[in-house]
Amino acid sequence: MKTKINEFIKLLDNEEKDKAIMYILNLLDSGNDILDIYEYFIIPALADYNCDNDQEEICIWKEHTRTSIVRTILENTYPYLIKAKGNKKINKSVIVACPQEEYHEIGAIIATNYFYLEGFKAKYIGANTPSEEIISAVKILKPDYLALSITNYYNLIQTKKLINTLKASYPNLKIILGGQAIKKYANKSKIQYDLILNSYEDIKKLSGDLS
Ligand code: B12
CATH class of the missing domain: 3.40.50.280 (Cobalamin-binding domain)
Known part of the structure; x- marks a missing residue:
């Protein structure tokens, strides 16, 4: 799990949007629990994020870009939530x-x-x-x-x-x-x-x- 989390965070650090989205969708398609995906991947992707650039304006747009990728991932988990909720x-x-x-x-x-x-x-x-x-x-x-x-x-x-x-x-x-x-x-x-x-x-x- 730890390796997978690190791989995902690296994709986000490099702002590789398509790969980051597909990474999570592949984990969900291969049967991983939606709650684990939230807890180990989606929440820490932002909660543990620290911008280490010196210039504040770079930090702000980088934070926006990362948030936008995470938000897209979050919206894409919705069909899996519907299935997990059941009745x-x-x-x-x-x-x-x-x-x-x-x-x-x-x-x-x-x-x-x-x-x-x-x-x-x-x-x-x-x-x-x-x-x-x-x-x-x-x-x-x-x-x-x-x-x-x-x-x-x-x-x-x-x-x-x-x-x-x-x-x-x-x-x-x-x-x-x-x-x-x-x-x-x-x-x-x-x-x-x-x-x-x-x-x-x-x-x-x-x-x-x-x-
Ligand atoms: C992404 C982000 C932004 C984005 C937000 C985009 C968006 N659409 O949400 C943008 C760029 C807009 C932004 C702006 C600002 N931000 Co900002 N931001 C962050 C960042 C990096 C992540 C926040 C996040 O999404 N975390 C992930 C989520 C999942 O965690 P969470 O919100 O804590 O939620 C969890 C729990 O708290 C809980 N929860 C939350 N709400 C609720 C509600 C209920 C009912 C329940 C049951 C549970 C629950 O469930 C979640 C899952 O566990 C944090 C850094 C950090 N360490 O948090 C800074 C941070 C929150 N921001 C900060 C600041 C200062 C700002 C700005 C003032 C300046 C700036 N950097 O531009 C502005 C203020 C904007 C405003 N007026 O609100 C500070 C806040 C410091 C403080 N005052 O306490 C932080 C901590 C950064 C820092 N270290 O200085 N930010």
């Missing part, structure tokens, strides 16, 4: 979003896929989603859960205001928080929430508790 269904819906100014969305998309895999009716509504759009989605779709992914801690202030507004109008809506800023700063920020989830195992446990 699993629980009668709960979740909207996943990145709040206003939060552009880091790969974690949110992965979380949406994990909810889907565990049988939730899961809908991802986007990165940098203005508060009024999130409120509108809650109003129209009436989900059981709203899951917000926050990476940058400075987005916690706006998110805190959004949750206060939502809780005042929709007291039954359960708020799930996840992402790097939540892992580090949820308690300090005194943000309201019902659940903090950060991994597939956390979502699987919630699904088990609800079944």
